[in-house]
Amino acid sequence: MIRLPLVLMFSALLFSAGVYGVLARRNAVMVLMAIELMLNAVNVNLVAFSSSLHQMSGQVFALFIIAVAAAEVGIGLAIVILLFRTRESINVDEVNLLKW
């Protein structure tokens, strides 16, 4: 049985890695992957608490998040493909028309 604080530490590191990826990467695909990291950090957290508190609802939520994340990645990748077709680039910082 792995101790709970250890798992939480891991999930926090994972989440921080995701935040860094979202804020710092220019490649849209990498940003999407970083978002996946953050979502899965949350999943780890939920499962860890579920296990330590002996309640199944945490795991149910984890399953929901996996399903929603799949849909989100599907839409996200579609947007990236369209972006590439129109602009020949998938750099997030070049997509800045919507400004003052």
Added chain:
Amino acid sequence: MVNALASEGEVVYEATTNGVWFVEHAWVVVVLPLISSALILAFGKRTPGKGAVYGIAAVGAAFLFSVGLLWHFVEGGGPFEASIDWFTIGPLHLELGILVDGLTGIMLVVVTAVSLCVHVYSLGYMHGDERFTWFYVVLSLFTAAMLTVVVSNNLIQLLVGWEVMGVCSYLLIGHWWEVKENSDAAIKAFITTRIGDVPFMFGIFLLIAVSGFTTTNITEIAHEIGLGGVSPLYISMAAILLFGGTVGKSAQFPLHVWLPDAMAGPTPVSALIHAATMVAAGVYLIGRLFEIFLLADHWVLTTVSIVAAITALGAALLAIVQNDIKRVLAYSTLSQLAYMVAGLSLGEVGLTAGFFHLFTHAFFKALLFLGAGSVIHAVHSNNMSDMGGLRKSMPITFWTMMIGSLALAGIFPLAGFWSKDELLVVAEEEHVLWLFGVFLLTAVITAFYTMRMVLLTFFGEYKGHAQPHESPRTMTAPLVALAAATIGVGLLGAPQLNAVFGQWVFFEAVHEAVFVPWIALLSTAGALLGLFAGYTLYKERKAQDPLQAPMGPMWNVLQQRYYIDAFYMRAIVVPVRDTWSGAVNWFNQTVIDGAVNGAALAARAMGQVVAWFDRTVIDGIVNGAGDTADRAGNVLKYLQTGNVQWYAVGLFVGVIALSVIFIRFV
């Protein structure tokens, strides 16, 4: 309103005739021209034919309705009265209602028939007039007002119709107001009739006071007076004041001066208003309030007789010297109206005779006026010195006018013969021989000036400069219709044919009309004498009127209309205008206008203060708010870089900041 009138109606006399439905709905006759007037005003200019069609349709329908209504009385039906509530002031209860008896029936037929002829005739006469549509609006409104007077069962409603007629008369006399004389004539007519209307109104007030100010209903007031509680002097005062209205409206001496000047209006108007209907309203008024005149002291009816006699004879003499064809007819109208008034002044028997003359006169005088209009239309002049010899170029006008002229002169068997004869018989029966003499003398003069008019207009050489031509069919058709009526209507009162007219129009009891051969012979002889004298004098045209030399100074007196107009001008109009009117004008110009202008200036100053406050304070606040938002936006807009990741940074920083706040401080 339909059901209210029918259901609340109190049938005075149970009647089941074919015409009873028309009688119970007599108000329709009034409403029809009123609606058409409104329609012409609203849609006239957009309608093909400029709106005349509404007027003709409505008045035509009203005429048919009136004939149906009269049929009720032909079949021997009785009177009918119905009303609905109008409003109440304290104890005074006002109503809108109809009172229909034989007299009303006859008047409705006369008014709608003549009005219909005039409506059709005006199509031709007023063709191309710049205020054609407006002319028809007022013509229809006038018809509605006259019909209101005729069907009224109470004094206030009657007064309303009476005054609306006055306004319409004013508007129509001044129809061509660009010419100063026309607008002067309109003002003169309006003010002169107003002078008669003031005593008329006070007469009405006296009558309403009889009932203790509770009702204005004519039948009820007459009943109240008939009970005998009112002093004869009081009734006499009321009657003489009411007669003032008649003197004004029916142009009796001394308020007759407006009628000849009213000839300034278009000729169809002269025919409708100043010959056949409106001027007859004064006569009708006496007939409608006849109880009051009969119950008054004897001197009232004697005064009426004297006024009528002066008018009859005086006006007939004036007609002799006129050059303007319409003025001849105008003075003739005065004189004939006086015949009717004099007839009424002879009491119960005279009522039928007077109204029979009104009935026949309406037709032949409308015919004569429309004929004169046709002549004026052809020669572009009112003066008989510009006419002559029109017999050949205008045959229809000539023949119809001949019929009208012979009827006016009183030649058997035309309308005028029967009604004048009736009046003479009544005067003889009632032993008022001086009036009999006046009637006879006036008849001779009437025949004389009629002959003069016909000879100067239609015979001899043409003196004018225009190209005379027969008028269009819209004008000749009414002439022919009226000529037919002129031949026919006299027979309604012929004693040999039972004098059916007397069975429709009577006061309290039917009086058997009698035929007195020697009177008929005398009146015919008188008429022939007048015609013959006229023919001898005027068969050859002379540069100077053949009467001028033998009459001497008398000629000038007649030309100057007995100096009555000049007297009114110098003794009343000028003093009032130069003193009182001047003072009132000064007061108006300086004091009233000063107050009004001062108020306006004060309002302007206040307005400027308010405007300054509005511009600086209020606008400042509003604009300041806008400017602030604008500047703030200009600064803050740089936060929106378009770079999604910067937004995400903001998001995370915000979350962390909120977390810290919630954990540390909450």
